[in-house]
Structures are given as C-alpha cells and as structure tokens.
Amino acid sequence: KIDRLHAAEILDSRARPTLAVTLTTADGIRVRAGVPSGASTGTREAVELRDGDRTRYGGQGVRSAVAHVNGEIAGAVTGRTFASAADLDRALIELDGTGTKSRLGANAVVGVSLAAWRAEAAVAGLPLWQYIARAAGTRPTLPVPHFNVVNGGAHAANSLDFQEFMLAPLGAPDLPEAVRAGAEVYARLKSRLATEGYTTGLGDEGGFAPALDDPENVLRFLVDAITDAGYTPGRDGVAIALDPAASEFREPDGRYRVAGEALTSDRLIDRYEEITERFPVWSIEDGLAEDDWDGWVRLTARLGDRIQIMGDDIFVTNPVIISEAVGRKVANSALIKVNQIGTVTETLDAMRVCRDAGYTQMVSHRSGETEDSFIADLAVGSGCGQIKSGAPARGERIAKYNRLIEIADENPELPFGLPWLDARTA
Ligand code: PGA
C-alpha cells in the first residue's frame, strides 16, 4: 500500500535536470529512484517531458513531469493497495493513456515504476534482483560488464563517428575479475593514449575521447591495451563490442559518413565484416540506422551467425517492434533500456519476447545517468548475462558495477557470464 509518492527535480550526470522519485509504503518502507536520460535517442522511444521554458536550464527543466508525479499520479495511487509492482505499472500505463507516455511523460512514469519495484521488493523482504527474477520467471545470473572505454558520436566532442568502443571480458572467471580486467585495460589504454600524444579527457560515459577518426585506429589501441594489461584479446579473454549508433551519422541521402567517407549500407556492412576479421569484435549494436530495415536484414544474414547483432534505436525496448524484427530476421539481440519503453513491466515483456525468439539481451544505462543502480539488479534478475554501464570511471557508471560486485559478494552461488555464447556464435 502506497502512503506517499513524491518527485523532485535533480541533476543528471550531464548537469541536466531529471527526476528523483521517493515512495513510502504504509509499513514505513521508503525508497528512491533516479531517472536516466539519453542523447542518441531512437525516434520511437517513450517521450520524455521537458518544460521548454528557456529561462530555466535552457528549456530542459522537468518541473511539468515532477508536477505530474506529485499531482495526478500521486492522486491516483496514494492510499491504494497493489498486489504487485506489475499491477502498479499497468495502472500507470492506463492513467497516461497514450502509447508513448507522452501525456504524463516517460520520465515521470519510469521514475514511479522503478520506485514501485524497489518498494515491492523491500516489502517482500527480497533483494531487488531476486524479486525481479521471481516476477519474470528467470534464472538470476551475474552479467558480463561491457565497459565503454572510448567515446565518440553524440557522447563526445571529438570527430570520431562511432559512439562506443567497449571492453567485454567474456573470458573472466567471475564478476570481480571481469571488473578488474576492465579497470586494468582502461588504465593501460590511458597510458598508451597519453604516450602517443592524445588527450585523455573523458566523454559522457567515462570513456576517453581522443582525436581519432578511423574506428580501426581505436580498435588497434584497444587490442594493444588489452595485451599490455596481460589479457588475451578475444572471447577467451577480453573481447570488444561496438555501438556505432549509426542513426547519428546517416546522411539525408541514406549513406553513412564514417571518417569523412560516405558509405552505402552494403559498403558499411563490408567494413564491419573486415573489422570482425581483423579485430576481436564479438558484438555490434546499431551498426545501421533505425529506419534502414532492409540493410539490417542483410547485415544479420552476413554476420549474424558469427557475432551478436544488437538493436537499440531500432527496437527501443518495445516488445511489438522486437516481435516484428524477429519475423523479418532483423538482428539476433536487443539492447534493453527501461526508460525507452517507460515501465519495468514492459521492459520484462520485451526481454521475454527476446528469450522466446532466441534473441540475446543486454541491459543498459543511458548516457545521462544518476547514482541509481536499478539496472544492475535488473541485469542479474533477468538472467540476460550482459550489461553496459559505461567506463570503469565516473560515479554514476561505477554505482552500477559496484552494485554488481556487492550482489556477487553476497551471493557466491550465482552463475556468471553468457552460458549461451558458444551455441550462438561458435
Ligand atoms: P544514449 O546512448 O543513452 O545517449 O541514447 C546509449 C546508446 O546508444 O546505447
């Protein structure tokens, strides 16, 4: 039973306003949730409400979303008893009434949903990850962290077109060792960049943002850093995952601009194939733009039996869009972001659609984050086996990795990693 629901306007990691939602239950349990926010967003994402009042935060304020939580949503849920957090999510979806949460604001709705799941877990006396696993009917697993150590695209001021270059310690024996590998390679990468005269300033997700243009040059740095740190580049040690976020560098004529060259979808797919032959890249997210579905079919046919082909902007954690993609053989994996769809319940629905279709999933942060670590519990509870939360640096990124370490430490019986890796991409 909800006794009090309250939102406030706080800051995210990019100094932009976002919401903190506090929920108090009748038995005196009090929880809090912070709302994330993206920069390279998909056009079909649930709609974040911004005030547009230029005299405050350049129009980015979220007072209207805050007012919706404290007014209409609090009015509808306070004093009511919900059998589960999923029931409360359904009430929120109904109250908003739009398919995209545009009336109350996806940022308002997701804050309440995250708080509700945390509160229900506390009422049930379970850690959040265990409550999620029980609700979803999944087998809890500690995920392989994917550390975004070089930032480009919409996340950095350099001229690098690909947005994310991630370290994936697939060969690590356990979660703490995976974190150690990420941190050690990150440190080696920093020295290498500095030695060769590149800046080691950080992008939005804590990765370095050097003035490198060609993705292949970045990949060379990564492989060297992995070796410097004493690990084996590849799936037995530390592999690499890419998120080019290709919607961001697609030209109006449909071609993709990479390091000054304009490439058709097929030429870009050739480039990816070459990259996977030369470098230990095991996963490519948003390799093509969100509206290039025909290109995605060809990309999946060409590389989908060797590597993970993951959809982010194209799927926006939407179970309906993912179902359509399954039917058209688009991708073999989905990135999962709670605020893209707006509630935890719909997020778990999207993950179920993936599981039923044999699509892998990776739980993800946003480039704008708070210290909230909900996604660490979501990744463990859903059993999906992989998470990305930026570099092993910056407090809002580390909060998630440290929560994973805490869960691993308290639950030595939990399995770690990607049990399906060999079957999918042998
Ligand atoms: P965003 O980027 O949070 O800025 O949308 C993350 C991603 O593209 O995966």
Ligand code: ZN
């Ligand atoms: Zn992405």
